Amino acid sequence: MFERQKQAGLWLMVLISAIIFTTTAGCKEEKEGAKQQPAEQTQTEHNNEQSQSERLTKNADEAVKTATELAAGAKVSLDDIIKAANSWGPGYTSWYGKIAPDFTLTDTAGKQHKLSDYRGRNVLLTFWATWCPACNMEIPHLIALRNTIGEDKLAMLAASNEDPALVKKFVAEKKINYTILLDKGNMPKPFGVKRIYGITGIPCSFFIDAEGKIKLAAVGVVPLSEIKAILQAK
Incomplete structure (x- = not known):
């Protein structure tokens, strides 16, 4: 019971920290568009600030609710997360459900990996790049995840299209496991x-679940505690 409460408390801290510091969602391709006039831009920025404030307040409420449920031993749904x-x-x-x-890719050591070969265990498939700041922020969480969940229960695959x-070299420097x-x-x-x-x-x-079905696609930096919660949620 104590361990469950401890985990819930840690999860709440991560969520609240994310809300306070407003972590970037990710790296995205820039799209060209028409420039706004100064007056329009000022009004738009004001509206965006209001919208962001309302969103952060709502997210804080949701975070408290979800962490409270975890502490009470309740099963948290994927929707709540x-x-x-x-x-x-x-x-x-x-794509959910x-x-x-299926696909086959080669890893950095020259070994081939076929997605369907991982049936029977959960799969976390991440798309990333070495130059992406948000991707770099997520790497420590993924390393910690690999250290806490064995390969027999979770396959962790991360694909990059770089040289x-x-x-x-990047993998060696970051000690990616x-x-x-x-x-x-x-x-x-x-x-x-x-x-x-x-x-x-x-x-x-x-x-991707043990049956090979897509359970969720998360765009942005997913903290370790939330990755674990997603893996356990129904």
């Missing part, structure tokens, strides 16, 4: 670093 999230948001919702399209030599795949640009929808970067931005993590 999504509502309480601040540093990430759901994406590719039309569908079998993840293999650059990626290998999960599988890094090399995306050559021919992955099926909705996967692929280039595709995802142009649509929602990166990092983007797909949570």
Whole structure:
């Protein structure tokens, strides 16, 4: 009981910290558009500030509610976790409940990985890049996750479309302990670093269940405690 309360308290601290410091959601491709006039821009900024304030207040309430439920031993639903999230948001919702399209990629050591070979255990599939600040913020959480959940229960795959030599050097420097795949640009929808970067931005993590179905796609930085909560949620 004490351990559950401790975990809930830590989760609440992470959520509240994310709300206070407003962590960036991710790296996204810039789109060109018409420039606003100064007056229009001022009004838009004011409206955006109001909207952000209302959103942060709502997220804080959701965070407290969710953490309270965890402390009480209640099972927290995936919807509750999504509502309480601040540093990430759901994406590719039309794929939820569908079998993840199969693919085969090579890792930095030259070993091939076929997604369907991981049936029977959960899969966390992340799309990222070495140059992405938000991706770099998420890496320590993923390293900690690998240290706490064994490979027999969770497969952790992270795909990058950058130069293999650059990626290998980066992985060694950061001491990344999960599988890094090399995306050559021919992955099926909705996967692929280039595709995802142009649509929602990166990092983007797909949570795939033991049956091979997409449970959730999280766009942005997902803290360790929330990754664990998502894996456990129904």
